[in-house]
Amino acid sequence: MRYGVREFELTLMHRMRDVNAPRVERALRDLGATRAELRAAHAHWTRLAHAARAPKGLTALRSALGPPAHEGERPVGSLTCEVACWVLPSWPELEFEVLTGPGGEVWNQWFVRPGGGRPVAFADLEPWECVVADLGAGFPDATQLEGGAPHHWAADFRHDGATYRARFVYGLYQDKERVTR
Structure with a gap:
């Protein structure tokens, strides 16, 4: 294969x-x-x-995906990391971003919106249409949480007096549920 x-x-x-x-x-x-x-x-x-x-890390991704659409550097605290982004056919409005640290180790890989998050309303939360930064832009008080498995992410946010948990995989919105406390 x-x-x-x-x-x-x-x-x-x-x-x-x-x-x-x-x-x-x-x-x-x-x-x-x-x-x-x-x-x-x-x-x-x-x-x-x-x-x-x-091949491992970024080399493996280049082997599978070809050259990135965008490459550059990004300061993260006192370090400078390498960033590479690919546009994938199933998600053409997003980029799959890979952040590598010194030595080329992959630190993070997820979907991002080019240019940063765009604010979303509650009604705009459609699976595979939003990324973590979109939720953060639309709900600035959202609390980000670690997900329950590798590459999973979650965020709690408030809407109409209720708390909801949005779930993401590779930074791509999947679903939400009302949180009962």
């Missing part, structure tokens, strides 16, 4: 399926892909990640 952009998208969707299986099923139909192809892409990426001689 060749591992390229389509397979990488399927690998991302494999993790998104943990949180929003119906949205992933629609995407699979749109791509003409099967669940078996989704599982195979994820298994291939996992094997590459653990293979001693396979």
